[in-house]
Amino acid sequence: MxxxxxxxxxxxxxxxxxxxxxxEDDPKVLIMGEDVGKLGGVFRITDGLQKDFGEDRVIDSPxxxxxxVGTAVGLALRGYRPVVEIQFDGFVYPAYDQIVAQVAKMHxxxxxxxxxxxxxxxxxxGGIGAVEHHSESPEAQFxxxxxxxxxxxxxxxxxxxxxQQAIASDDPxxxxxxKRQYHADKADLDDSMAPDPLFSSRVVRRGxxxxxxxxGPTVKTAMKAAEAAATEGRSLEVIDLRxxxxxxxxxxxDSVRRTGRAIITHEAHVNLGVGAEVAARVQExxxxxxxxxxxxxxxxxxxxxxxxxxxxxxxxxxxxxxxxDRSLEF
Amino acid sequence: xxxFGPDLAEVFGPAAADGGPDLVQLLTPEGERVHHPEFDRDxxxxxxxxxxxxxxxxxxxxxxxxxxxxxxxxxIWAQLLGQEAAQIGAGRALRPQDYVFPTYREHxxxxxxxxxxxxxxxxxxxxxxxxxxxxxxxxxxxxxxxGAQALHATGYAMGIQRDGAVGTGDHDRDAAVIAxxxxxASSQGDVNEAFIFAASYNAPVVFFCQNNxxxxxxxxxxxxxxxxxxxxxxxxxxxxxxxxxxVLATYAVTQAALQRAREGSGPTLVEAYTYRMxxxxxxxxxxxxxxxxxxxxxxLKDPIARVKVYLTRNGLADDDFFASIQAEADDLGHRLREGxxxxxxxxxxxxxxxVYAEExxxxxxxxxxxxxxLETFEGAR
Ligand SMILES: Cc1ncc(C[n+]2csc(CCOP(=O)(O)OP(=O)(O)O)c2C)c(N)n1
Numbered sequence: 001m002x003x004x005x006x007x008x009x010x011x012x013x014x015x016x017x018x019x020x021x022x023x024e025d026d027p028k029v030l031i032m033g034e035d036v037g038k039l040g041g042v043f044r045i046t047d048g049l050q051k052d053f054g055e056d057r058v059i060d061s062p063x064x065x066x067x068x069v070g071t072a073v074g075l076a077l078r079g080y081r082p083v084v085e086i087q088f089d090g091f092v093y094p095a096y097d098q099i100v101a102q103v104a105k106m107h108x109x110x111x112x113x114x115x116x117x118x119x120x121x122x123x124x125x126g127g128i129g130a131v132e133h134h135s136e137s138p139e140a141q142f143x144x145x146x147x148x149x150x151x152x153x154x155x156x157x158x159x160x161x162x163x164q165q166a167i168a169s170d171d172p173x174x175x176x177x178x179k180r181q182y183h184a185d186k187a188d189l190d191d192s193m194a195p196d197p198l199f200s201s202r203v204v205r206r207g208x209x210x211x212x213x214x215x216g217p218t219v220k221t222a223m224k225a226a227e228a229a230a231t232e233g234r235s236l237e238v239i240d241l242r243x244x245x246x247x248x249x250x251x252x253x254d255s256v257r258r259t260g261r262a263i264i265t266h267e268a269h270v271n272l273g274v275g276a277e278v279a280a281r282v283q284e285x286x287x288x289x290x291x292x293x294x295x296x297x298x299x300x301x302x303x304x305x306x307x308x309x310x311x312x313x314x315x316x317x318x319x320x321x322x323x324x325d326r327s328l329e330f
Numbered sequence: 331x332x333x334f335g336p337d338l339a340e341v342f343g344p345a346a347a348d349g350g351p352d353l354v355q356l357l358t359p360e361g362e363r364v365h366h367p368e369f370d371r372d373x374x375x376x377x378x379x380x381x382x383x384x385x386x387x388x389x390x391x392x393x394x395x396x397x398x399x400x401x402x403x404x405x406i407w408a409q410l411l412g413q414e415a416a417q418i419g420a421g422r423a424l425r426p427q428d429y430v431f432p433t434y435r436e437h438x439x440x441x442x443x444x445x446x447x448x449x450x451x452x453x454x455x456x457x458x459x460x461x462x463x464x465x466x467x468x469x470x471x472x473x474x475x476x477g478a479q480a481l482h483a484t485g486y487a488m489g490i491q492r493d494g495a496v497g498t499g500d501h502d503r504d505a506a507v508i509a510x511x512x513x514x515a516s517s518q519g520d521v522n523e524a525f526i527f528a529a530s531y532n533a534p535v536v537f538f539c540q541n542n543x544x545x546x547x548x549x550x551x552x553x554x555x556x557x558x559x560x561x562x563x564x565x566x567x568x569x570x571x572x573x574x575x576x577v578l579a580t581y582a583v584t585q586a587a588l589q590r591a592r593e594g595s596g597p598t599l600v601e602a603y604t605y606r607m608x609x610x611x612x613x614x615x616x617x618x619x620x621x622x623x624x625x626x627x628x629x630l631k632d633p634i635a636r637v638k639v640y641l642t643r644n645g646l647a648d649d650d651f652f653a654s655i656q657a658e659a660d661d662l663g664h665r666l667r668e669g670x671x672x673x674x675x676x677x678x679x680x681x682x683x684x685v686y687a688e689e690x691x692x693x694x695x696x697x698x699x700x701x702x703x704l705e706t707f708e709g710a711r
Pocket of ligand 1: 091475513514544546610
């Protein structure tokens with residue numbers, strides 16, 4: 001019955017459809033950013049939306065990120081639900097002050113009187129052969145800030161649902177999109193199926209020997225690692241964290257209690273990254289189940305390097321499998 | 331209603347399409363020499379031929395790089411097509427002791443500062459983030475975060491002030507700084523803060539804005555409701571709009587602005603009125619957002635053609651000259667094609683270098699760990 005509603009879509013398409021749906025459902029939803037109008041964004045995520053919803057709802061902004069987020073605060077105070085597009089991860093910093101000092105604190109300091117139902121979409125991560133500032137993973141900077149919620153989608157179907165759920169949330173959400181995946185793999189979307197809650201992690205592959213934790217672009221890496229490991233008789237469980245703040249640790253604890261081993265992988269720098277928090281919580285909760293230390297396979301603690309050697313910076317299949325070996329041999 | 335002054339919307343419309351009445355021009359698109367009450371200046375035949383050569387070679391760098399990107403040799407390229415006069419005019423107005431803060435599109439200025447174009451190709455190929463030594467050329471690294479360099483330029487100019495290298499009257503000592511940025515960048519807080527700081531300290535800096543009418547897909551009207559040069563007055567320093575496709579006018583105006591700065595009279599905003607003839611970068615598709623009519627209209631204002639007409643018509647250059655420049659461009663093109671493909675890829679472990687002036691033990695351990703890991707692949711990879 002539902003098969004007639006199934007579509008094969010990319011992540012870019014899923015996000016585009018999700019944004020469209022959110023705009024149809026709620027006239028207060030606005031899109032703001034650089035080149036989001038006629039061009040449809042440099043990644044075409046907002047393609048066609050200005051044509052259909054008009055320039056008042058899909059707003060090409062002057063080239064100033066602090067201005068975009070700062071005016072989105074005002075629009076939110078006026079009852080709108082702004083969805084801000086930051087063109088690339090490395091360009092969010094001019095807006096950093098508005099995000100961490102204003103957006104994040106508004107609900108708290110107004111004693112709940114001024115909610116900030118804002119979504120800040122950030123294409124993040126590397127692997128696209130770009131020049132500086134176009135391949136970064138700034139999630140820890142936001143996950144460290146109370147008042148912000150931070151999520152990362154990893155696949156087309158999640159893109160479709162999660163963006164709608166983030167827009168519906170009354171809290172400000174930093175919404176991370178793995179740009180390397182935008183036009184990569186397709187998946188079947190059946191929009192009659194109810195989605196998982198936004199702030200939940202999900203087991204995406206069952207296994208029993210070790211638990212791989214990933215989000216955004218590294219979910220694919222982890223899945224490939226699990227497939228490769230399976231050919232060597234190793235059974236890896238993979239969890240897509242999906243939400244980074246708050247973390248949804250329940251499924252992680254359940255998994256680690258069964259496997260006794262955990263490896264987390266993200267592109268962001270290892271030092272004080274999401275992996276550090278996850279490792280701390282796993283050892284607090286699963287101490288007696290652990291057979292080996294929680295390992296991290298992450299970006300090194302260096303500025304994102306020149307693209308010709310970015311694959312050495314990024315966690316890949318081999319580095320994940322190497323960590324799996326170390327964990328199992330511990 | 332009290333009267334709040336002129337209706338600002340009037341400054342747009344047909345009058346602004348050609349740069350408006352305030353546009354400083356010394357050479358028309360038809361190659362006719364015109365005069366200007368303030369910025370007029372004599373140019374020797376040698377200077378004019380030099381401008382021509384610089385612009386032709388700069389365009390060649392641009393077309394070669396664009397082709398290299400199409401062939402997969404560069405990750406991306408930011409084209410300067412149409413902006414050669416703005417960049418050569420500004421670049422040639424500099425003295426050696428002046429200092430340049432470029433964007434990512436300043437290939438013509440880099441050329442004037444003696445930066446080997448292969449360095450530029452290396453950056454866009456993804457071999458490094460910029461391999462020239464800024465001190466060797468007084469030409470900073472390309473800055474991709476829009477507008478950030480305007481503040482750096484202002485701070486550098488404040489340093490020049492503190493070094494007593496302003497207003498001494500010594501031709502070889504007095505120095506100025508030039509900050510390049512685009513019309514889109516003029517909206518950034520950093521650029522506006524740079525204006526404030528420069529005005530407040532009377533810093534020896536020239537803000538050189540190439541208004542190429544577009545910030546990716548956004549037209550200039552999205553950034554400003556008055557001609558950009560007029561903004562300067564609100565910050566407390568003069569602004570000038572110059573025909574950015576006229577290398578003579580751009581040279582004359584920039585030189586005057588730099589001289590003002592060197593003499594200690596403070597900042598100037600130069601708006602070089604030009605047009606981005608190509609795509610924003612090689613990954614952009616301008617047919618999605620602009621009309622080809624516009625591009626066709628600006629083709630008639632080509633910065634190189636008008637100089638060629640002037641040189642020819644006035645007998646200042648002959649066929650041999652043009653042929654020799656053509657040959658030089660071909661040589662340059664050949665050198666860039668070969669040189670680009672020969673640029674060595676960085677060694678993986680080099681990514682750990684230069685993070686700090688004093689490297690930390692933590693980082694050293696990461697490098698060693700990764701080196702040991704790579705060794706496990708020896709022979710296998
Ligand atoms: C802070 C920041 N935001 C966004 C970008 C992405 N971006 C690169 S170039 C560009 C447009 C710049 O337009 P303009 O300043 O007019 O210069 P032009 O590229 O036309 O020379 C944008 C939005 C960036 N590099 N930095």
